[in-house]
Structures are given as C-alpha cells and as structure tokens.
Amino acid sequence: xxxxxxxxxxxxxxxxxxxxxxxxxxxxxxxxxxxxxxxxxxxxxxxxxxxxxxxxxxxxxxxxxxxxxxxxxxxxxxxxxxxxxxxxxxxxxxxxxxxxxxxxxxxxxxxxxxxxxxxxxxxxxxxxxxxxxxxxxxxxxxxxxxxxxxxxxxxxxxxxxxxxxxxxxxxxxxxxxxxxxxxxxxxxxxxxxxxxxxxxxxxxxxxxxxxxxxxxxxxxxxxxxxxxxxxxxxxxxxxxxxxxxxxxx
Amino acid sequence: xxxxxxxxxxxxxxxxxxxxxxxxxxxxxxxxxxxxxxxxxxxxxxxxxxxxxxxxxxxxxxxxxxxxxxxxxxxxxxxxxxxxxxxxxxxxxxxxxxxxxxxxxxxxxxxxxxxxxxxxxxxxxxxxxxxxxxxxxxxxxxxxxxxxxxxxxxxxxxxxxxxxxxxxxxxxxxxxxxxxxxxxxxxxxxxxxxxxxxxxxxxxxxxxxxxxxxxxx
Numbered sequence: 255x256x257x258x259x260x261x262x263x264x265x266x267x268x269x270x271x272x273x274x275x276x277x278x279x280x281x282x283x284x285x286x287x288x289x290x291x292x293x294x295x296x297x298x299x300x301x302x303x304x305x306x307x308x309x310x311x312x313x314x315x316x317x318x319x320x321x322x323x324x325x326x327x328x329x330x331x332x333x334x335x336x337x338x339x340x341x342x343x344x345x346x347x348x349x350x351x352x353x354x355x356x357x358x359x360x361x362x363x364x365x366x367x368x369x370x371x372x373x374x375x376x377x378x379x380x381x382x383x384x385x386x387x388x389x390x391x392x393x394x395x396x397x398x399x400x401x402x403x404x405x406x407x408x409x410x411x412x413x414x415x416x417x418x419x420x421x422x423x424x425x426x427x428x429x430x431x432x433x434x435x436x437x438x439x440x441x442x443x444x445x446x447x448x449x450x451x452x453x454x455x456x457x458x459x460x461x462x463x464x465x466x467x468x469x470x471x472x473x474x475x476x477x478x479x480x481x482x483x484x485x486x487x488x489x490x491x492x493x494x495x496x497x498x499x500x501x502x503x
Numbered sequence: 504x505x506x507x508x509x510x511x512x513x514x515x516x517x518x519x520x521x522x523x524x525x526x527x528x529x530x531x532x533x534x535x536x537x538x539x540x541x542x543x544x545x546x547x548x549x550x551x552x553x554x555x556x557x558x559x560x561x562x563x564x565x566x567x568x569x570x571x572x573x574x575x576x577x578x579x580x581x582x583x584x585x586x587x588x589x590x591x592x593x594x595x596x597x598x599x600x601x602x603x604x605x606x607x608x609x610x611x612x613x614x615x616x617x618x619x620x621x622x623x624x625x626x627x628x629x630x631x632x633x634x635x636x637x638x639x640x641x642x643x644x645x646x647x648x649x650x651x652x653x654x655x656x657x658x659x660x661x662x663x664x665x666x667x668x669x670x671x672x673x674x675x676x677x678x679x680x681x682x683x684x685x686x687x688x689x690x691x692x693x694x695x696x697x698x699x700x701x702x703x704x705x706x707x708x709x710x711x712x713x714x715x716x717x718x719x720x
Contacts, residue, residue: 300699307704311585392587393708401704402584412630422641423555430638431506431618439621440628466584 311401315356318404319365324348327364327376335375344376353378354386354396365400367448381451381459392467402466403451406444409462413437509618509635510642518605518650524565524663527572527596527685534597534677537561537667545629548636548649548664560640561667566653567660569596569690573697574655575662577685581627586698588708591685596693598681603674607650607663608639625654640666647674655701686712 322330328340337343347353348362353376355362370377389399416433450459508514528534538561542550549562566572577590612622615635623631640646648665665672683689691713698705705713 300695303699304695304705304710307699307702311704392589392706394585394587394706398585398706405583407583408581408627410627410629412628415630415634418634418637422553422638427510427638427642428506430641431509434631434634434638435506435619437631437634439623439626440630442626442628465582467587467589 312397315397315400315404319367319400321356321363321365323361323363327369331366331369331371332374332376337375347376351386351390352383354382354400356396356400367452379451381456385451385463388463388467403448404446406446407462407465408442409445409458411441411443413440506618508614509638512643514609514614515643515646516607516609516650518601518607518663520601520603522601524567524599524601525569525572525596526563526565526599527569527576527594530593530595530684534595534599534682535563535672535675537563545633547624547627547629547632549633549666551633551637551640553637553640553668558668560636562636562648562664563667563672565599565663565665567662569693570697570700571653571656571660571662572596573685573694574701575653578697578701578703579655580701582703585704585706586709587706588712591694591709594685595682596685596690598678600676600678601674602676605647605665605670605674606645607648608643608646610635610639610649610651612652612654624651636664640668645669657700 324341324344327344328335344353344364345362348355348364353364354368355364357363368378368382370379385399389396414437416430416437418430418433421427421430421433445458445462447459447462450462526534532538538546540546540550540561542552545551546562546564550559552559564575566575573596577586577594610624612625615622615624619631619635621628623629623635636649639649646666647669648663650661650663653660653662681689685691685694686709694709695705695713
C-alpha cells in the first residue's frame with residue numbers, strides 16, 4: 255500500500271494516510287489527492303475535523319428522527335393504504351426522490367416526521383416537496399437537509415424600538431440613551447425548522463430556509479462528486495469513521 | 504451603570520493610514536457599493552434614518568482577516584445547517600487598506616454592558632444596535648464608522664462598519680490584486696480554517712470543490 259505522510263504537525267501526524275490499493279486507484283482519485291498535496295493545510299487536522307463534524311451531525315440526525323423502513327411505513331403509518339405492492343410503490347417514490355430517506359447498510363430508512371399521517375396513503379407534508387426540490391438544486395444530500403431541519407436555530411423577537419427622533423433632533427442624547435436602556439434587550443428563542451414546518455407556519459419556515467439557502471447554485475458534475483467522495487472514503491477509513499454511505503445517499 | 508460613558512468623546516479614535524481590513528461581498532455587486540438593504544431587513548448597525556431630512560444611512564462592513572470575514576458572514580453562530588455551495592460560490596473576498604485616517608467609535612462589549620446593562624452585539628440584538636448607531640451618529644456628526652469586536656471569532660479580531668453619509672470610500676484602497684473567489688486557491692484554506700474554528704460542516708458540494716476537482720480552480 256502506498257502511503258503519504260502529513261507534512262504539518264497535527265494530532266494525526268504520525269498516522270500516515272493510506273492511499274487506496276493501486277488496483278482501485280483511478281486517475282480521478284489521484285487528481286483529487288494531488289490537489290490536496292499542493293496544499294499542506296488540507297492534509298492535517300482540518301479535514302479530519304470536517305469528517306468528525308460530519309459524523310457528529312449524522313449522529314444527531316439518527317438520534318432525533320424516528321426512522322422506519324418501507325414495511326413498517328406501510329404497516330404502521332398507513333395500515334389503511336390498499337395498493338397492490340406497497341413496498342414497490344414506496345421504493346418507486348423514493349427513487350423519484352419524492353420521499354426523504356437515508357441509507358444505512360444498504361437499506362432505505364424514512365424519517366417519520368416527513369409524513370402527513372392524516373392522509374390515507376403515504377403523503378409528504380406539503381412544504382417538504384418544495385424543500386426537497388430546493389435542496390436538490392443546491393446539491394445537498396438528504397442527510398444534510400435532515401440535519402438542518404432538526405437543528406435549533408436562534409430567532410430574535412425584537413422589542414418595539416424606542417422612538418429616538420424627537421430627543422435626537424433636540425440634541426437630548428441622554429434621554430435618547432435612557433429610552434434605549436428602558437426598551438431593554440430583545441428576546442431570542444430557539445426554533446427547529448422541522449417543528450415550524452410541521453406546525454404549518456410556512457411564512458416563518460420560508461424565512462428560516464432563506465437564511466440557509468439564498469442564491470441559486472452552479473452545477474457540479476457527478477464525476478466531480480464521486481472523486482471527492484472517494485477521497486473522503488479513504489480519510490474516513492484512516493480515521494476509523496464508517497457510514498460513508500449516508501454522506502452521498 | 505454609567506450611561507454617560509457611551510456618549511463620551513473618549514471613545515472616538517482615529518484608525519491610522521495603512522491599516523488593513525478584508526471584506527466579503529457578492530460578486531454581483533461592487534465591493535465598494537454601499538448596500539441598499541431596507542429597514543425591514545437590517546444588518547447590525549444599518550440602515551437607519553437620521554436628522555430632520557430623514558437621511559438614510561447605509562453601512563459597509565469589514566473585518567480584520569479573511570477568516571474573520573467568513574465567520575461574520577457565512578459561518579455565523581446563529582446560522583445552522585451545513586454550509587451550502589451557493590453561500591460561497593457567488594462571494595469574493597478583497598483586501599482593503601486605509602489611504603488616510605478614519606474617525607471611528609470604539610464600541611466594546613464592556614462599554615455596552617456598563618452603559619446599557621447588556622451587550623447587544625454579543626446577543627446579535629440588531630434592533631438595539633441600530634438604535635445605538637443612530638444615537639452615536641447624531642451625537643458625533645464627524646463619525647465615519649464604528650469599530651466593534653467580532654464575537655463570531657471568539658478571538659481578538661475587530662469589525663468595522665463605515666457609514667455612507669460620512670465617506671465616499673475614496674479613503675479606502677480596494678486591492679484588486681488580492682480579490683478572489685472564496686473557493687479560489689487563495690482563500691480556500693481560510694474557508695476550511697474558518698469552518699473548523701466555527702465548528703461548521705461544509706456541505707458535500709463545497710467539499711467537492713475544496714478537494715480541488717471542480718470549476719473552483
């Protein structure tokens with residue numbers, strides 16, 4: 255096995271990063287690795303930190319949501335749904351990316367929180383359809399979407415701002431300052447986007463979404479993605495982190 | 504609390520000629536252009552209106568380092584979720600140097616706590632920050648900007664906002680030789696460092712480009 259050592263001091267300095275076997279080393283993989291080699295910073299702990307963050311965020315997703323497989327989905331959530339082959343129907347919806355899922359050990363798992371359980375057949379909450387289309391445009395993975403949905407984000411509930419104009423126009427700055435002090439700090443609350451969307455507050459939900467995804471992205475080719483994924487796979491192996499399958503579902 | 508401290512001339516400082524800052528901006532606009540965001544979507548200290556003519560004051564924001572700029576924009580603590588590609592694809596960073604001195608108010612957290620009893624910068628309390636900016640600009644007509652600490656960086660870096668009514672930016676040299684995309688080789692390391700320092704995960708789309716296999720090169 256070929257090895258390359260990290261050129262800068264780091265906690266992984268004495269842990270050589272293994273290259274993949276020559277048999278499976280593609281020219282694209284070498285290209286990606288070559289780009290890394292040009293930049294020593296990319297070799298040390300920072301990519302390792304990113305990998306750890308990815309693993310932590312994925313764990314948060316796993317812990318937060320209730321996941322079911324297709325069988326449990328049809329039997330538990332929609333027992334009254336009568337269709338010839340429900341498992342095939344679910345699989346088809348997943349293939350069309352009309353359902354949000356992650357893959358674990360080759361199995362598709364569906365977060366229960368995406369479903370409108372008042373419906374007689376597997377149906378997404380309306381906002382999820384828009385959300386999934388939006389995140390696909392932005393080349394985000396299902397795991398990345400699920401992580402954003404379940405992470406609490408601070409929202410400021412501003413106080414009524416003090417009317418300073420009169421004091422300022424009169425040059426009475428002490429009174430203006432006194433008004434600011436009396437109005438006090440604004441309140442900050444934490445909200446999970448998933449809770450907002452499930453409560454049907456679409457206006458607030460769209461605001462939260464716009465904070466995350468604003469401009470439209472430029473396309474990345476599948477080949478570019480696959481090369482990067484190969485490199486990450488090698489790094490994850492080196493760091494003892496598994497579950498690569500859910501990074502690019 | 505000592506409210507008078509906030510209104511003291513002692514807080515006015517001259518930033519010296521040659522001091523450098525960095526600015527991140529969308530590549531669809533000029534880095535020198537004052538934004539035209541509305542009062543409905545304010546930034547920390549701007550926009551606000553002042554005086555009998557209700558003059559609208561806009562602000563242009565800078566930070567000490569490229570990483571600090573990134574922490575203040577795309578990696579803010581209150582922003583959740585992985586960093587999407589679209590957040591970095593259309594942004595650039597540029598180095599800026601002061602060509603002459605700049606009159607600024609040094610607004611520290613300690614001063615705010617002593618004056619208001621709380622720190623609206625730390626809490627990202629934009630409505631209060633806006634009121635404070637309005638008060639300072641009215642009290643000190645020659646003020647060109649506010650220098651304030653970056654709580655996003657957890658470090659001793661400072662941010663600067665300059666006001667549209669007090670400078671036409673001819674006091675600034677925008678160094679186009681040090682202007683580049685955030686995903687360019689020049690700023691890619693800063694991006695990775697800032698992400699890790701902020702504990703933010705890059706999305707797979709950003710990672711693809713940072714790994715050097717995409718159009719970012």
